[in-house]
Structure formats: C-alpha cells, structure tokens
Amino acid sequence: MxxxxxxxxxxxxxxxxxxxxxxxxxxxxxxxxxxxxxxxxxxxxxxxxxxxxxxxxxxxxxxxxxxxxxxxxxxxxxxxxxxxxxxxxxxxxxxxxxxxxxxxxxxxxxxxxxxxxxxxxxxxxxxxxxxxxxxxxxxxxxxxxxxxxxxxxxxxANAPTRLLVSGMGDALATYYEARVCYAAKAVAMAGGQPTMSAMALATLCKNTLFERGYAAKLSSDANIASEAFEEVVEANTYLSGIGFESTGIAAAHAIHNGFTAIEDCHHLYHGEKVAYGTIAQLVLENAPSEEIQKVIDFCQLIGLPTTLVEMGVKGNLEEKMRIVAEASCAEGETIHNFPYEITPAMVYDAILLADKLGQR
Ligand SMILES: [Zn+2]
Known part of the structure; x- marks a missing residue:
C-alpha cells in the first residue's frame, strides 16, 4: 500500500x-x-x-x-x-x-x-x-x-545562519534516501510505501537546495527573507518534512545516528551530521562520481562538513569509525531500507572514502 x-x-x-x-x-x-x-x-x-x-x-x-x-x-x-x-x-x-x-x-x-x-x-x-x-x-x-x-x-530570517544551513543538510538527504526507499518498496513512517507525489516533492526539495541554497544562506547572513530564502525555508520544512515521513529515510540518517555514538561529534547539529551521512550514503550506493561531487561541492559552498576533521573527529579515526559503522547498522536502523544487505564493513569503507573525497 x-x-x-x-x-x-x-x-x-x-x-x-x-x-x-x-x-x-x-x-x-x-x-x-x-x-x-x-x-x-x-x-x-x-x-x-x-x-x-x-x-x-x-x-x-x-x-x-x-x-x-x-x-x-x-x-x-x-x-x-x-x-x-x-x-x-x-x-x-x-x-x-x-x-x-x-x-x-x-x-x-x-x-x-x-x-x-x-x-x-x-x-x-x-x-x-x-x-x-x-x-x-x-x-x-x-x-x-x-x-x-x-x-x-x-x-x-533573524535566526543564526548555521541553523538554516543545518536545515539544508537535513533536507539534502531527503531525495537520496527517498530514492533508496522507493526502489526497495520500503515502508515509511507514514505507514506505507512512497507515492509518486511524495517522490516529486523530494525531487523538488533537492533541486531547490541546489538552485537557491547559496542565495538563501547569504540572505540569512543579512537577515533578509528574500525569495530564495523563502524557497529554501519551504524546502527545509515542508518538502523535506513530507519527504522523510512519506518517502522514508535510509543510510544518511542511520549514519547520522552512528555519529551520535562518539563524543567528538556532540557539538554538531542534526543536519550537519545528516549531510555527511548523505555523502557517505552516495559512496555506499556507488553513485556516479558527478552526482557525489555535486553534493560535496554544495555542502562546501554553504558550510556543511565534508571531512571527518570538519566533523570534529580527533584521533583514533579507525577505531571511532568502526563504532559509527557498527551503530549505523544496528537492528531496526533505517539503513536496512536498502534493497540489499548493508554491513558495518561497507559503511566503514564509505565513511572513509567520503572523507577522502571531501578533502580533495
Ligand atoms: Zn532528519
């Protein structure tokens, strides 16, 4: 249904x-x-x-x-x-x-x-x-x-810009997670499989961020509710909201949850960790290089973390990322919405390769 x-x-x-x-x-x-x-x-x-x-x-x-x-x-x-x-x-x-x-x-x-x-x-x-x-x-x-x-x-528009940018990080995951859930016919929080309508909203969410995200960030810096700002507020709230609830979430949010298991990342906002999780998910899916690069470029442009250093991870990198990968794949996690089995070893590799791509 x-x-x-x-x-x-x-x-x-x-x-x-x-x-x-x-x-x-x-x-x-x-x-x-x-x-x-x-x-x-x-x-x-x-x-x-x-x-x-x-x-x-x-x-x-x-x-x-x-x-x-x-x-x-x-x-x-x-x-x-x-x-x-x-x-x-x-x-x-x-x-x-x-x-x-x-x-x-x-x-x-x-x-x-x-x-x-x-x-x-x-x-x-x-x-x-x-x-x-x-x-x-x-x-x-x-x-x-x-x-x-x-x-x-x-x-x-008068709130701190970092919060709007974090909202864009959360919204950025929507389309890529929806795509996985749609392919797998996964059941979303709304209680059913994704509709075409919800998929269209998730796609619009992504396009709005890429086209208007940077102008919205600058508007927020200047405390101006410009048209671009209005469009991104709608994307962050309505499009992404219907998206996550009615199309489902997958690896980006599961990897976010994994990062909450390590102390180093406690200072980050939800959407900042989700943005990194989105890049790692695309690597996990083996998405086309241009698609991954577009997401990384966008994150860097608006100020979302794309490397583990930017995520605040200091020392014992391998040990910590094993913990994150393990937690991302816990029983009941949304990473299991993938149409095929995902293991902690696969997530570990994806997190580290995402870091290398972000550093480039
Ligand atoms: Zn979220």
Missing part, C-alpha cells in the same frame, strides 16, 4: 505570526501559546499586537525546556484550567514536540509555528519524548499531522 500524509494547512510568509488567529480561529477561540523564555521575549509582543483585533483569547505558557512526560502533563493541566481549545507551539523542536503531545493527550487541534528552519520535524505526526534530564525516552507516534504549520519568515 502507498501512503502520503501532510499537515492540513501550511502557511508561510513575513509576519505570519501576526495572522496566527486569523487562520487558527476556525479551530477555536481560546489559544494556549507555548514558548520558552527566549522565544516568548522574541515573539509575545508581536503575537499580541498582531492578533488583538480577532475575537479570540490568548494565554501564554512558559515551556521549561524539556519535552518530557512531566512537562507534557504540566502543560496539559494548564490547558484544562484555562479551558483552552487550540494549542500553539512557537519555537524550536522540543517546544513544538511538546505542543503536539499536549494537543494529542487533551484531544485538541494544534498549530505549529517554528522560529527556525533547522529540521524537517515540524510538519510530522511525531514527537520525540525525553526524560526530565534530557535522555531519549521514546517516539510518540501521533494519529494525525498538525492542523496548521505556520512559518514567519521575518522571524526565521
């Missing part, structure tokens, strides 16, 4: 947060807005000012920083006390995942408003739950995607 899933509505543009309730009021009148302290300081005034003319009630809850069961229960209690009927998450990944989980347990609609374009998680029907001390706990698979994903590109 083929399946594609998506948020019900995707809204993107300058000052979109000022129109939050204009689009959200079809779902209710009492909005509970969840954001951490930093994002509250950044956005509360513009949300209040922009949404004052609608016949709605806004209340704000401060997110404590961890998407844990205790925090989800605490916010759910606030929702019940306030009689809120719409949940809004504003900020980064953990805030958004908490908003999704709260909406799920209180059976309310949710609006997701990222202040960054650093990953493809916002559109998904998934929350990653941690313990109170920040250790991974479990994946909470939700029965539906968010009602609305709303991207205020004015706010996002």
């Amino acid at each position: 083929k399946i594609i899933i998506a948020p019900s509505k995707y809204i993107q543009g300058k000052d979109a947060l000022k129109e939050l309730t204009k689009y959200g009021k079809v779902f209710g009148k009492k909005f509970l807005i969840l954001a951490d302290e930093f994002v509250t300081n950044l956005t509360k005034d513009l949300i209040v000012e922009g949404n004052s003319n609608e016949d709605v009630e806004l209340s704000f809850a401060l997110f404590n920083g961890e998407c844990s069961k205790n925090e989800i229960n605490r916010i759910s209690e606030i929702v019940k006390e306030n009689g809120s009927d719409v949940i809004v998450g504003v900020g980064g990944g953990k805030t958004l995942d908490t908003a999704k989980a709260v909406a799920h347990y209180t059976k309310l609609p949710v609006i997701i408003a990222p202040t960054l374009a650093s990953t493809d998680a916002p559109t998904s029907a998934l929350s990653v739950i941690y313990t109170d001390s920040g250790v991974f706990d479990e994946y909470l698979l939700l029965p539906k995607n968010p009602e609305i994903v709303l991207m205020d590109t004015e706010v996002i």
Whole structure:
C-alpha cells in the first residue's frame, strides 16, 4: 500500500505570526501559546499586537525546556484550567514536540509555528519524548499531522545562519534516501510505501537546495527573507518534512545516528551530521562520481562538513569509525531500507572514502 500524509494547512510568509488567529480561529477561540523564555521575549509582543483585533483569547505558557512526560502533563493541566481549545507551539523542536503531545493527550487541534528552519520535524505526526534530564525516552507516534504549520519568515530570517544551513543538510538527504526507499518498496513512517507525489516533492526539495541554497544562506547572513530564502525555508520544512515521513529515510540518517555514538561529534547539529551521512550514503550506493561531487561541492559552498576533521573527529579515526559503522547498522536502523544487505564493513569503507573525497 502507498501512503502520503501532510499537515492540513501550511502557511508561510513575513509576519505570519501576526495572522496566527486569523487562520487558527476556525479551530477555536481560546489559544494556549507555548514558548520558552527566549522565544516568548522574541515573539509575545508581536503575537499580541498582531492578533488583538480577532475575537479570540490568548494565554501564554512558559515551556521549561524539556519535552518530557512531566512537562507534557504540566502543560496539559494548564490547558484544562484555562479551558483552552487550540494549542500553539512557537519555537524550536522540543517546544513544538511538546505542543503536539499536549494537543494529542487533551484531544485538541494544534498549530505549529517554528522560529527556525533547522529540521524537517515540524510538519510530522511525531514527537520525540525525553526524560526530565534530557535522555531519549521514546517516539510518540501521533494519529494525525498538525492542523496548521505556520512559518514567519521575518522571524526565521533573524535566526543564526548555521541553523538554516543545518536545515539544508537535513533536507539534502531527503531525495537520496527517498530514492533508496522507493526502489526497495520500503515502508515509511507514514505507514506505507512512497507515492509518486511524495517522490516529486523530494525531487523538488533537492533541486531547490541546489538552485537557491547559496542565495538563501547569504540572505540569512543579512537577515533578509528574500525569495530564495523563502524557497529554501519551504524546502527545509515542508518538502523535506513530507519527504522523510512519506518517502522514508535510509543510510544518511542511520549514519547520522552512528555519529551520535562518539563524543567528538556532540557539538554538531542534526543536519550537519545528516549531510555527511548523505555523502557517505552516495559512496555506499556507488553513485556516479558527478552526482557525489555535486553534493560535496554544495555542502562546501554553504558550510556543511565534508571531512571527518570538519566533523570534529580527533584521533583514533579507525577505531571511532568502526563504532559509527557498527551503530549505523544496528537492528531496526533505517539503513536496512536498502534493497540489499548493508554491513558495518561497507559503511566503514564509505565513511572513509567520503572523507577522502571531501578533502580533495
Ligand atoms: Zn532528519
């Protein structure tokens, strides 16, 4: 069976947060807005000012920083006390995942408003739950995607460029991983095999990055929400979001997970490790040289790591890469979405050859 899933509505543009309730009021009148302290300081005034003319009630809850069961229960209690009927998450990944989980347990609609374009998680029907001390706990698979994903590109253009670039690293993997899953008829997180439609979005994602990625990076450096910037925000968030969820992931993300096993790479963002994993995946597939070179050139142009030194790996290279390769091939890892068997030895070779190609 083929399946594609998506948020019900995707809204993107300058000052979109000022129109939050204009689009959200079809779902209710009492909005509970969840954001951490930093994002509250950044956005509360513009949300209040922009949404004052609608016949709605806004209340704000401060997110404590961890998407844990205790925090989800605490916010759910606030929702019940306030009689809120719409949940809004504003900020980064953990805030958004908490908003999704709260909406799920209180059976309310949710609006997701990222202040960054650093990953493809916002559109998904998934929350990653941690313990109170920040250790991974479990994946909470939700029965539906968010009602609305709303991207205020004015706010996002003022975020650090490294986060946008990291988002491009995450989005870069989408097409290449989709291609593997499509060939293998693998079942994606959406619960079915990739559709033609999802494949078309994954292809558009890749083309948008290659054509607009560098201009978007420069726009972010200058804090300008240019057309190129808008296109890349859409690629990082919507195209890559539908992509990973409805076409599936493969070696790039598995190798990313492998790199989380070594201390040296803990300073890197998700998309930075995924970018290196993408190059290693292409080597693993024995993709045409021109295709691999195009990806390496793009990564170097926008500032994504293409060598192990740039990944922060210092000393004991072979030993560490054996650990990464082993972890990449753990049971249940998405690397097994390949249409043929992948072994740690194959991944090890691919990681080291990717490093040599990056150095050239
Ligand atoms: Zn990812």
